[in-house]
Amino acid sequence: MFDTVSLRFCVFLFLATAANGEFAKSHEEYPRFPPNFVLGVATAAYQIEGAWNVSDKGESIWDRFSHYNDGRIFNNDTGDVASNSYYQYKEDVALIKKLGFTSYRFSVSWPRILPTGFANNVSQDGVNYYHNLIDELLANDIEPLLTIYHWDHPQVLEDAGGWLSSEMVDWFGDFARVVYREYGAKVKRFIPINEPTSICINGYTTGIDAPGKKLHGIGEYLCIHNTIKAHARAYRIYENEFKSKQRGQVGYMYSAFAFMPEDPNDVLTAEIAFEFNAGWTLNPIYSHNGDYPELVKSIVAEKSKQQGYTKSRLPEFEPEWIEYIRGASDFLAVNHYTTRLVKPGQSGIVPSHENDQSVVQFIDSSWKKAASDWLEVVPKGFRYILGELASKYGNPPMYVTENGFSDTGLLHDFDRIKYFYDYLKEMLLAIYVDGVNVQGYYLWSIIDNFEWRRGYSEKFGIVSVDFNHVNKTRTLKDSAVWWQTVLAERNLVPAE
Template sequence: MFSNQFLLLLGDWRGFGDISNRNSRDILFGAATAAHQIEGAWDEDGKGPSMWDKFVHDNQSRTADGQNANIACDSYHKWSEDIEIMKRLGLSIHRFSISWPRIMPNGTPNKINQAGIDHYKTFINALKEAGIEPLVTMYHWDLPQYLYELGGWLNEDIVNYFGDYARVLFKNFGDDVKFWATLNEPKSTCLVGYGTDTAAPGLNLVGDGVYRCAKVQLLAHAKAYHIYKDEFAATQNGKVTLVLDTPYNEPATNSSLDQYAAEVENEFNLGWYANPVYLGDWPEIMKTRVANRSQLEGYSFSRLPAFTQEEIDYVKGTFDYFALNIYSGTLTSYADDFPIGEPNFYLDKGMTNTHGEDWTPSTVSWLYSYPPGYLSNLLDAITEDQVNVIGYTLWSLLDDYEWTDGYTQKIGIVQVDFDSPNRTRTFKKSAEWYQNVIATRCLVDECVE
């Protein structure tokens, strides 16, 4: 059907209204994209290089097909066609990211690229004219290369650079953008980018760098949030959060040990970032497990860097709504602590995960290795659990550049012909199906009314 990654927006008590007075027509149905994955024009109109540009240009074998994102879907030039596609689908919200190096070529406020600002202003205005609400992601894995060379997400100075970038975005686009997401999937960009050598920046720091990256990203998110609240919220009246991602972790059995394992797995996935933002500080189980293993590994300190009380207070509560990306689920089993050896995030959490026997693989994409049904469960959450669901954006609007998979994964609901210089767009059956869901608010015979 389509990729089961989606953005789910959930309202909290700060102003989204009472769900008892809402119906299906209030839910914002949309689709998502990311700048590096669709825009192309990688060095046009003053844009600087991102760390992904450098990472792939230096070694084309880093992607499955040896391709890069220099052109991608060419959406930098074909954005108006993309909006027509959104209108045809009936979307009421569109989640997209702004390219940091297109606004600030080297990531610093020393040089602001007006051409980049003008491009996004035009795009946002066109979305609004089409009746489509923009949800803007400020960072989707395309760190300016210059800032990476300064240490990237391991350098706490990036917190202030990100704050300066956020201020430019709020100043230029805040009158028209009411939904902001500071960071997309910070866990994944840290764990995959800093925890492996296969994705940018490819440092393979799975024992300590992933935790350092997480702390810096959370402080950067909080910096942007406070800038908005202190300088812009009173006049712009928007909402800010970060977008988290997690699998759903089901205990493999009913045993108390497997139930504990699923809880630990949830804390090391969702809790890693959600706990500091929504409750304050790292999850206790993370602090305990990483500290214990660090000591046994010979460290005099925990590899999970501690927040000061001032930092805990600064990060806590930096959200106006809850945004979640979901890909898959796992069956989680308890495992005795792994032997002490090389420090490793996965050994720190110490659980084992499998998929159920009925979750058969598909030749289409690794994202399809489980049956569909997220919208059906979302419907249950609304009707049975009275969850205040604000919106849903599926990934992805277009076939795009899927990072290390290049163009081998075709997970958009709209096909893009990457062999054509025109990057021809064609509706897939999934687009037609989604178009009908939006129009009717029905999943087969299930409707939200």
């Protein structure tokens, strides 16, 4: 439903940022982190572990994708060894402890735990690896935040349809049950699926990520439909089978670009961009009535009709699924890096999720760029999107579970420090001035790692990894030293 009240609130928030910033600076709590605020670091299994064929581990879609050796990944890099964290996890935990972070977000590898993809064959070696990691974290007073799936599902399941198949909902539920059963006594926060929109657009629409399918206008909608169901299945399994004893939480993950209108008065374009991106996956869980946003349903149905389809390319949830999905989250996990400006217009392949919006996304040429071609530095967008999410969805508990800056591997990485400082400042404004319920922040990433299709050409770590050395030597960057001071003082130390 078109919500002018919340959109006007967000536009007001955008325009009032500077004034509110001066207000906050005059109060002594700024720029301190709130009491009990969680400060942690994040990684993902395929990006750091290596050991791709150790023991009985099965093949993942990223194993297959990176082994095509046809240029789809920069320099034909693979995650076969990556940061070697499978063998060096104790060193990584020691770094986290040394710097002063109190939580670590990591993912478990589906084919390492279930080599055939199915729950009838559980790898004891795979299970033990993550027990050892979790035990090492707890021994160092570091809270684990476990992502059940971070893009690396078994290739055998992809061969059977992957996220285009409704069977994936049950297969993922079975995997989640194994994870809860094994680790739920030690882990109290779980995220079932990392960035569903990234999976579905990059993996099943543009094909630039594994599994590399190009089914624009169809694939992304089927994929999201099944990932939302799979998240809900994982949530309900925990709720019904584990929560009463383990007393943990399961949260939904959203990859949050901020979409700010070129014209602050253009409420409609901002609304369409928000609903097609955030609302697409959050409305079924966080809205009062559930289901996809009415705006998205009506636009995709009309465009599908114009394009000659017999029904909307956007699948429909059955009433029982709407109820099953609605409310299936204890906290909202938000990954945020950058911002886009939006204006009315046509873009994208016909048909596609991008084209359906009739919105053009673009950047301001004055924005500073990171090494990644998609990442511009726009700190005010961070506060803007946090405010949007809070106003749209009842200000749920939020954890920022990824935020970071890429370069080409500098040890003296002042631009990364400046990025963190400016973004954290906007987050603190969102908390103290706007009242947004952010309870924790995890930077990406503790160490340099395999950056998907960019291989090892882009670095996000605050700790350098020498990928050319047999020992994958770790070296603190200036940003790590900066963070060590911030964590010791629990205060946003100036970047200078």
